[in-house]
Amino acid sequence: MATYHIPEDYYYTKDHEWAQVDENIVTVGITEFAQNSLGEVVYVELPEEGQKVSQGEPFGVVESVKAVSDLYAPVSGTVIEINQSLNDDPAVLNDDPINQGWMIRIEMDTEKELANLMRAPDYKKLIAEANK
Amino acid sequence: MSQKTPLVDEHVKLGGKMVDFAGWWMPIQYKGLREEHNCVRSKVGLFDVSHMGEIRFKGPKALETLEWLTTNDVSKLQNGEAQYSLLPNDQGGLVDDIIVYCLKKDQDYLVCVNASNKDKDFEWMKKHNRGAEITDESSQWGQIAVQGPQALALLDQVLSKPISQMKSFTVLETEFAGGKALIATTGYTGEKGAEVFIAAPQAVALWQTLLEKGASLGVQPIGLGARDTLRTEMKYSLYGHEIDDTTNPYEAGLGWVIKPQKKDFLGKAQILIHREKGLQRSLVGFTMLEKGIPRQGYTAFSSDGQQIGQVTSGTHSPTLDAPVGIAYLATPYVAEGTEFAVDIRGRKVKAKVCKTPFVPR
Numbered sequence: 329m330a331t332y333h334i335p336e337d338y339y340y341t342k343d344h345e346w347a348q349v350d351e352n353i354v355t356v357g358i359t360e361f362a363q364n365s366l367g368e369v370v371y372v373e374l375p376e377e378g379q380k381v382s383q384g385e386p387f388g389v390v391e392s393v394k395a396v397s398d399l400y401a402p403v404s405g406t407v408i409e410i411n412q413s414l415n416d417d418p419a420v421l422n423d424d425p426i427n428q429g430w431m432i433r434i435e436m437d438t439e440k441e442l443a444n445l446m447r448a449p450d451y452k453k454l455i456a457e458a459n460k
Numbered sequence: 461m462s463q464k465t466p467l468v469d470e471h472v473k474l475g476g477k478m479v480d481f482a483g484w485w486m487p488i489q490y491k492g493l494r495e496e497h498n499c500v501r502s503k504v505g506l507f508d509v510s511h512m513g514e515i516r517f518k519g520p521k522a523l524e525t526l527e528w529l530t531t532n533d534v535s536k537l538q539n540g541e542a543q544y545s546l547l548p549n550d551q552g553g554l555v556d557d558i559i560v561y562c563l564k565k566d567q568d569y570l571v572c573v574n575a576s577n578k579d580k581d582f583e584w585m586k587k588h589n590r591g592a593e594i595t596d597e598s599s600q601w602g603q604i605a606v607q608g609p610q611a612l613a614l615l616d617q618v619l620s621k622p623i624s625q626m627k628s629f630t631v632l633e634t635e636f637a638g639g640k641a642l643i644a645t646t647g648y649t650g651e652k653g654a655e656v657f658i659a660a661p662q663a664v665a666l667w668q669t670l671l672e673k674g675a676s677l678g679v680q681p682i683g684l685g686a687r688d689t690l691r692t693e694m695k696y697s698l699y700g701h702e703i704d705d706t707t708n709p710y711e712a713g714l715g716w717v718i719k720p721q722k723k724d725f726l727g728k729a730q731i732l733i734h735r736e737k738g739l740q741r742s743l744v745g746f747t748m749l750e751k752g753i754p755r756q757g758y759t760a761f762s763s764d765g766q767q768i769g770q771v772t773s774g775t776h777s778p779t780l781d782a783p784v785g786i787a788y789l790a791t792p793y794v795a796e797g798t799e800f801a802v803d804i805r806g807r808k809v810k811a812k813v814c815k816t817p818f819v820p821r
Contacts, residue, residue, distance in 0.1 A: 367685070368494045370776040371753050371783075373805070389805065391753050393493050393776045394685045415751075 332360040332455065333426060339402060339442060340451035341384075346426060347402035347445060349436075354403050357430045358390065358421065361455045366392040369421040372414045374431055379407045381434060383441050388431065390421065402445055405436040465510035466602045466663040474681050481684055482576035484511040489683035496686040497778040500649055501819075504608035505682035506670055509655065510663065513578030513598045517569040521591030526560060526569055528590050528726055531709070531718040534569075537562035542629045542646055545717050546709055547573075547581060552730035553705045556581050557697060557714075559646055561631045570597075570642065570657070574699045588726055602663025604656045606670060607690075610677040611653030612645075618666075618673050619643065623654060637665045648687065650694035650821050692775050695745050695786055695816040701756055701772045702743055702786060708734040711788065713743050741769060742794045745816035746785050746802075752809040754785035754802045760793075761801045761808060768793050771802060777818055784818045785811070 334340075339347040344362035348355045363369065371391040381387040381401035388399040410432050414420060421429040446454065462485035471478060476487030487508070489496060499505050517526055526534045532545035541562050547555040556577040561570040573581045582596050606615055612624035621634055623643055631644040639662030647653045658666050671679060688698070697703050703712050709731060710718070720728055734740075748754065754774030762768045774785035785802070793800055796815055801808040 367489065367492060371751070373752075391776070393689060393778060394488070396753075396755060 332364070334359070334448050334452055335426065336448045338426075339445035339447065340454075341400055341402050341445060342454065343398075343400045345400060345402050349442065352436050352439070353408070354405070354434045354436050355430050356402055356432050356434060358399070358425050359451075360425055361458070362397075363422050363425045363429075366390065366395070366397060368393050369418045372418045372421065372431070374410045374414070375407050377407055377410060381405060381407060383444065390418075399431065401434065403434060403436040403441045404438070405434040407432050408435050409433040463511070465508055466660045467508045467510060467604075467667055470664060470667055471508065471681070476681070476683060479684075482511065482574075484575060486511060487681070487683040489685045490681050493683070493685040493689065494778045496680060496682045497689050499678065499680045500608045500651055500682055500686065500690055501779055502609065503678035503680075504606065504610035504614055504653075504674060505680055505686070506667065506674075507605040507607065507682050507687055508603075508667070509605050510602040510660075511575035512603050513573040513575060513581065513596070514601045514603075514657065515571045515573060515578075515582055515585060516593075516595045516597050517571065518593040518595070519567060519591070522569055522593070523566045525585075525590040525592035525594070526571075527723055529585060529588060530558070530560065531725055531731075532560070533719040533722045534560060534562075535723075537565065537569075539563070539565050540630050540632065542631050542644055543717075544629075546714060547584065548709070548725065548727035548731055549584075549705060550727045550730065551705070552708055552727065552734060554699075554703050554707050554709060555584050555705070556699060557703060559644075561642065561644060563631070563633065563642075572603075572655075577699060600660055602658045602660045602666075604658060604663065604667060604670065605647060605649075605653065606656065607647050607649040607651045607653035607682075609652060610674075610679075611651065614670060614674045614677055614679065615643065615654055615656075618669050626654075637662045641666070648696060649690040650696075650817060650819065651690075686778075689775050689778055692773050692784065692786065693777050693779055693817060693819040694821070695743075695818065697743075698773065708739075710735045711739050711741055711743065739791055741788045741790050743772070744787060744789055744794050744813045745818055746787060746800075746811045747814050747818075748783045748785070748802070749799070749810035749812055752802070752804040752807070753783040754787070754804065754811070759803045760787050760789055760811075761803060762793060763799060763801065768800060779819045789813070
């Protein structure tokens, strides 16, 4: 079984997005488990800056050669920045999904929503289950 | 509970990512779709296609029955020849698309059918039988497709027979490790190669030998993911995508395997009505002029906003490193170069009808 880098200080969704929180700014991407399941990423569709997103609702799409997958917002808020480089080189999502492959930054509405997300130990359990 | 092919343990050993496909536990990929795809285009790949169905027609009424059940001219087939054909229903649509292999003219034929349709096909064939002995031999056969520029060289070596001298769409009966084998120079990738029907108990030995002897040629096992991108690049139809129970085969561009002047066949009148009335739509290939990947079920629009058709298959072509799609479009829009739009998740993305196959053979 592949081993995945799962940073301890990130939050995680059950849909395999990660969220890194810096005060009220949340950076969002997909986990190594997600990129491994997707296979070669060829296209990413991200929201516009200024767009509102809601926790658990789709904010974009990532496509591999074989499939389309929705991306789900880990928290509600306003998109303040998107990673433009993914449009030109979506393969970054396969090489380094948890750093260079970040997708959007959200100014979050309320910290309370973080309680609905997983921390690293629980997320590790989730993917251990998925690999059974 | 998925059915398993004789090669299932081999896939797991090779690190295949296993999924349920049409009720079968199959590898979707091993190392990666793109690498596997390129391996077939540049070297040689092995596909486990044991999930495909094999139905045998024997006896003095074998030919007559197949002539009635299928659209192509079966009487033309000589010993050792193969033919792509269709199994029409009585409503002007298709039960399946098939390959008919003539093992002995007039009296012994093997028909290869889609895995997802096998039971339906077998029932249909028995229901409309005209006196042949029809047997479902699917569980007795494994099937390995060997495809790519080096495929025939590899088979020459493994089978000690001049496979590379065989004409396309022919079949040779032989043995491997004491089991029956049928080597058919057919395929679903657009590359040279063969599909080998192998007695199920010998399937693992053949698979392992092909991998071993093919190592110096760069052989790799190929999953269903690359099988789909390879066939899409050739615009080959896939049942459930381009064709189904309601598809008129002329609209699907399959008129070349329908021989209404030569013979009578089941559903003939219903199929011909469409052509006589003039085709309402046709299957075309297209590329995207703006960013986005078309997928099955997406709607096509004309530049003035009218709904003109639907996408049947779409993917990112690994060979072209660009999106490609197949769609049914209304007749006024099917000419090469016609611009239209595909609705990709609510966004109208520009596309253009193009020449196919997308990748030259």
